[in-house]
Amino acid sequence: MKTTKMWTFVLCLASAFGVSSALAQTDPIRIGLPVPLTGPYGAEAKDQVRNAELAVKEFNEAGGLNGRLAELLVRDDKLNPGEAANRALDLIDKDKVNFIVGGLSASTQLSTNNVTKQRKVIYISISQSDAINEAADMSRYTFHEALNPHMTTQAVGRHVFKKGMRIAFLTSDYAYGHEMARGFTRVAEEVGAEIVGEIRHPLGTSDYSVFLPRLAAMRPDVLVFNNFGRDNHVSIQQAGQFGLKDKMQFVTPVLLYTARQAAGAEAYEGVLGASSYYWELQSQFDTAKNLNDMYKKEYDGYPSDYGALAYGAVKSLLMAVKEAGTTDTEKVVDALESLKYDTYKGPEYYRKCDHQAVQSVLIIESKKAPADNPDDIFRIVDVVAPTEDILRSCEELGFK
Amino acid sequence: MNTQTRTMTIDQSKAPSILETIRRHRVLATIVFLAALPWLTPNYSVASHILIFGLYALGYNLIFGYMGMLSFGHSAFLGVGAYAAGILIAQHSVTWWLAIPAAIIISALAALAIGALAIRTRGIYFAMVTLALSQCVYFIIYQMPASGGENGLRGVNVSEINLFGLNIDVLNPINKYYFFFCFVALALWIISRILASPFGHAIRAIRENETRTRACGFNVENTKLITFVLSGAFCGLAGALYGINLSSVAIETLHYETSGLVVMICLLGGMGTFFGPIVGALLFLLIQDVFSLWTEHWQLYVGAIFIFFVLFFPKGVWGTILEKLHVN
Amino acid sequence: MDAFMLQLLGLQLFTGLALGAIYVLMAVGLSLIFGMLTVVNFAHGAFFMVGAYVGYFLYQYFPNFWVCLIAVPLLTGVVGIVVERYLVRPLYGRGIDYPLLLTFGLGYVMVEVVRIIFGKQGLPVGTPDALQGAVNLFVGPFPLYRLFVIAVTVLVLLALWLFIERTSFGLIIRAGARDPMIVRVLGVDISRIWLIVFAIGTGIAGLAGYLSAPLQGIAPEMGTNVLIVAFVVTVVGGMGSLSGAIVAGLLVGIVESMAAFLYPEAAKVSMFIIMALVLLIRPMGLFGRAGLMS
Secondary structure (H helix, E strand, O other), X not given: OHHHHHHHHHHHHHHHHXXXXXXXXXXXXXXXXXXXXXXXXXXXXXHHHHHHHHHHXXXXXXXXXXXXXXXXXXXXXXXXXXXXXXXXXXXHHOOXXXXXXEOXXXXXXXHHHHHHHHOOOEEEEOOOOOHHHOOOOOOOOEEEOOOOHHHHHHHHHHHHOOOOOEEEEEEEOOHHHHHHHHHHHHHHHHHOOEEEEEEEEOOOOOOOOOOHHHHHHOOOXXXXXXXXXXXXXXXXXXXXXXXXXXXXXXXXXXXXHHHHHHHOHHHHOOOEEXXXXXXXXXXXXXXXXXXXXXXXXXXXXOOOHHHHHHHHHHHHHHHHHHHHOOOOHHHHHHHHHHOEEOOOOOXXXXXXXXXXXXXXXXXXXXXXXXXXXXXXXXXXEEEEOOOHXXXXXXXXXXXX | OOOOOOOOOOOOOOOOOHHHHHHHOHHHHHHHHHXXXXXXXXXXXXXXXXXXXXXXXXXXXXXXXXXXXXXXXXXXXXXXXXXXXXXHXXXXXXXXXXXXXXXXXXXXXXXXXXXXXXXXXXXXXXXHHHHHHHHHHHHHHHHOHHHOHHHOEEOOOXXXXXXXXXXXXXXXXXXXXXXXXXXXXXXXXHHHHHHHOHHXXXXXXXXXXXXXXXXXXXXXXXXXXXXXXXHHHHHHHHXXXXXXXXXXXXXXXXXXXXXXXXXHHHHHHOOOOOOHHHHXXXXXXHHHHHHHHHOOOHHHHHHHHHHHHHHHOOOHHHHHHHHHHHHX | OOXXXXXXXXXXXXXXXXHHHHHHHHHHHHHHHHHHHOOOOOOHHHHHHHHHHHHHHHHHHOOOHHHHHHHHHHHHHHHHHHHHHHHHHHHOOOOOHHHHHHHHHHHHHHHHHHHHHHOOOOEOOOOOHHHOOEEEXXXXXXXXHHHHHHHHHHHHHHHHHHHHHHOHHHHHHHHHHHOHHHHHHOOOOHHHHHHHHXXXXXXXXXXXXXXXXXXXXXXXXXXXXXXXXXXXXXXXXXXXXXHHHHHHHHHHHHHHHHHHHHOHHHHHHHHHHHHHHHHHHOOOOOOOOXXXXX
16 A cells, blocks of 8 residues: 555656646747756767757846846757657757757757757757768758868868878768768768778777778778767777778868767877868957856866867857847748858858758867867868858758 | 456446446546646647557557566567568558558567477577567568668658648657557457457466466467467567668667567566556656656666665556555 | 688688687687576676776876786775675575666676776777787788787686686685586585676676777777677587687687678677577587586
């Protein structure tokens, strides 16, 4: 009897919880932020939360939308697409969010997008994916603030590849890896470089010793690491240990700020890659300085590349809301489509057919940080100005 | 495995208590509980999630709780059901009332194939064979271009259903819940009929003492295989509903972690009991939901609660509740 | 096949051996624990991770690779002792599921505790200076550190073999694996034996974690992948059989290495295929004894 009573009590409490949180509405502008707080990208996700909060704070301190303030609802999607879809459903059905920003892997952003587009909720994705630009997944309500593999590879490839060069790939066997490899292959063909071989490894491999001897045997001039995060830093570290770094140039499409911090200077020394943001951009753009200063006031260090994406996405979203004068989805979509913005890295805009943010791509090289500035871990080699050149054409993506 | 020994005193003079009535009409009681579930949980999304995983666990419980075989590969059936229904709906525009039964049949076939190979092993080896075979299924589906691989299968959009001339918007969470509820209630009833039949008794007999059951003339291998197939079919149904619920199917559905999850849910709730798997699903998902909203270190608390339950509620939550109630 | 291909194959074989070495260490620990306590230790991967982190932590106070090499398995073993005494032992007699579940939950808890203390991100670990560089084997340049890992594994296995086959304590362990009831009847305190066996098993796992740290850095999730491989290896070899764990570990390591050479996408699923095949032909594993399960 006691136990039945106890459980009934617990269930009642739980439902009371639900009711009370529903009553606590004051009609703010609600932005859902599902990010993988647990899992291998927890550090990146946390930085995204921090940066998004900065954008919200900035908006609110400027008065909001005629007094209506913005509110961030952070959720943990556990880097699991099923969980991400559940969080999106929750945010829409229960929390009644106006917009959703988030997603740190291709699969989670695609599954979130699938939910939001059915229910006509604006979703701005802040991590890399080629698929989300394509006609099958994209919708009027889908926006992509981050870079995509195609843009990244075109930018890096054109910088590094020269005619006659021998290029080898170490590709992570999932969508991200394939998309990067495909992009690089395209540039190589255009430039006249030769792809001497590609080796695919399973996602999450911690021991690359089975792949490295074969890569060495190909004798490439450039070794491209088409993988991400931990896979990226472990494979680069081990390739260095195998002695490959002396024989070829290490290149990776996304040189992740947090991965470089985790792996240390030695592993990444001399590696070339791309990024959407590096704090040093402040010497070129005031908006970058603005973000860095805001960040430094609240937290230690500088915003990471993925963190800054969250800032940019939330800020541009709120700018569009202000422009439209309402949170009505259709009007905000129109505003976003016509928005020209410079949130933190220079001028950007969303391309009409696929809502991809046309933005600059930074080519950076890893270096050892000087003792007085431990955050100075990259050198900006080049900034590829925003251009639709490095995007796939609308026709190629399936749009008529 | 655990045997639940109950001593019941049948007191003819007393009128049957409420609990007795509930126990006798357990299917009805469960259905009533599930019908009321959306109003008990913090939000409707969790209720649908619990419903679907409850069905998954119920299907699994046939093999695990009632037959006593620990399978570590049941995510294969959840996944096959989800992908089958998903591919039919997303890529071939098949309607739901064809896609869902098709998914059930396809998962039953998968269960037949895996079961035929696995049944000859026992104990921990059975668990490992099922694990290995389900990982092979994972690999096969991953490589299939139709599945979308790592990106998952998107576009499983069932937004409106036409029933008896009515247009029901299934994007509405409450409607969606009751849509799934109809399937789950039917499945519950069928499981109950199976368990009450002589076949159901044979299943339990095998769990208690396989040699003796064989000596009594039952074909143990066939019974095991049929139960495995049935279990696979119910899990396939759960999978189809899962895909429709999220409008997409993630490749993680086939991962061994999803297999592990259903084992945990059944054990937490009380295997070998009818209502236990649903209690397990309710508890586990609710706890995970509540905790991950509250702290980023939710895994610590979920793990700790788990350990607590394993140490102090050996028959699972519902099993222990039943035990305590009978003592009273 | 020209000489170059042969050389590549040879190199791949050696890489497989190095890969297998870590798998063997993990499987041996798992097999020991299962053989003696009939406990399926789902937290074994977490102990692997704990060993790596304990090593990292210790290194900051005693920056000597060799000192830590000795200390890490001992300290991890201590953690194992605490776990066995207070969490696993109360579940004795309840069947195979409960310690399995408990260790499953424990794994979550241990990973999260490490996350809280050391952060979510991985930490870099360098190779000790003495072991850097490559050695020129007849098949080509092979990293010295990996050879070292193979050597350590061989030493540990030798020590374990001597311990189990040649000491009286080892005799008790073998007897306990065969029939714990009789051993108790003979007056031996079986619970102390279990404690020590669990400590040894987890200590070896911690050592494996410490050894693999320079290869891949350390991260709170590093144990999860290794755990599933360890299980496959243990089951393929036969649960409770040490020679089985060794043979199966090397087999899985080499097959994975070769699969990566020929059909990379299947490298990770290759071990499951092996497991399925072995279990279907020999349901108790290569060296397992029928009857040593639930």
